Amino acid sequence: MTRPFGIRNSDxxxxxxxxxxxxxxxxxxxxxxxxAMCVAVVILCGSTAWADKRVEETSVEETALEETALEETAxxxxxxxxxxxxxxxxxxxxxxxxxxxLDLPEDALTLLAQSLRxxxxxxxxxxxxxxxxxxxxxxxPGRLLTMAGDTRFEVLSDKPNELGLxxxxxxxxxLTFRFHHPAARLVGVEERDETEDVxxxxxxxxxxxxxxxxxxxxxxxPYGDGVSYLFSPSEGHLQVQCRILxxxxx
Numbered sequence: 227m228t229r230p231f232g233i234r235n236s237d238x239x240x241x242x243x244x245x246x247x248x249x250x251x252x253x254x255x256x257x258x259x260x261x262a263m264c265v266a267v268v269i270l271c272g273s274t275a276w277a278d279k280r281v282e283e284t285s286v287e288e289t290a291l292e293e294t295a296l297e298e299t300a301x302x303x304x305x306x307x308x309x310x311x312x313x314x315x316x317x318x319x320x321x322x323x324x325x326x327x328l329d330l331p332e333d334a335l336t337l338l339a340q341s342l343r344x345x346x347x348x349x350x351x352x353x354x355x356x357x358x359x360x361x362x363x364x365x366x367p368g369r370l371l372t373m374a375g376d377t378r379f380e381v382l383s384d385k386p387n388e389l390g391l392x393x394x395x396x397x398x399x400x401l402t403f404r405f406h407h408p409a410a411r412l413v414g415v416e417e418r419d420e421t422e423d424v425x426x427x428x429x430x431x432x433x434x435x436x437x438x439x440x441x442x443x444x445x446x447x448p449y450g451d452g453v454s455y456l457f458s459p460s461e462g463h464l465q466v467q468c469r470i471l472x473x474x475x476x
Contacts, residue, residue: 328377328391330401334360335464338399342462354459358452365454365466367446371403374439379403379473383434386410388465392437398462403442405470412447412467419445421470428473440473 326332337357344350373379373391380390387410388402405421406412425440432438444454447467451457455466 328373328393329371330391330394331360331364334358334364335396335399335401338457338464339396342398342459350459354457358457361455361464362452365444365452367444367454369444370441370471371444371468372441374476378437378439378476379442381429381432381434381436381438389438389442399457399464400462401464402466403468404465405442405468406445412449414447414449415445415467419467419469425470425473428475429470432475436475438473439476441471442468442473443471444468 334357337353337360341350341353341357344353376393378392380392382388382390382402385402387406388404390402394401404412406415407420407423407426411420429438445467447454447456450467454468455464457464
């Protein structure tokens, strides 16, 4: 016996037993069920095709947006690099790289340099105060600074008891590290913070402009502008007090 979609044998058998007559298929129900299923299949196929098309369109749109963003970035970087702003940014990045290699407080040095250019006395004082706050932390007594390889100490011709740094290119402030010994010790420096004779002899054999490798220790200085340093606005000079722990020609 032909049965419409959705009606099982057990359904027909149960209907016959309870009503005493056979289960007769209903033609319109079968036709309706077939039509409904066909419509569902058509809708499902249409939905799948639409979804696939939408995914494809979205992928194309996202790719286009990414390409546009990359093009705009490249154009922006090219324009930035060619203009004054780009050159300034490149110079600042170079200074930060050098500061990182030399272990320098770049932000504090920038503030000191700005204070030397300020025409406003209040602004200059504020910049110095902010710089000193950072320097107190960066050059805290007991900090060790080691220079070797491409980063070395430099023997200065005009400052016999101070060391400069190879690669330090700032015109202002000038940065030096002042070491102490019995013949040249600032008031306030403890005897225990003097540099030992063995390293003084090593320095005595060096000539101005020579490059040396070694380690220094920042020492406290009670009469400074900060915990371990002096700053002279008239000379644009930042002098950090130290003792030499080890130094030699490479």
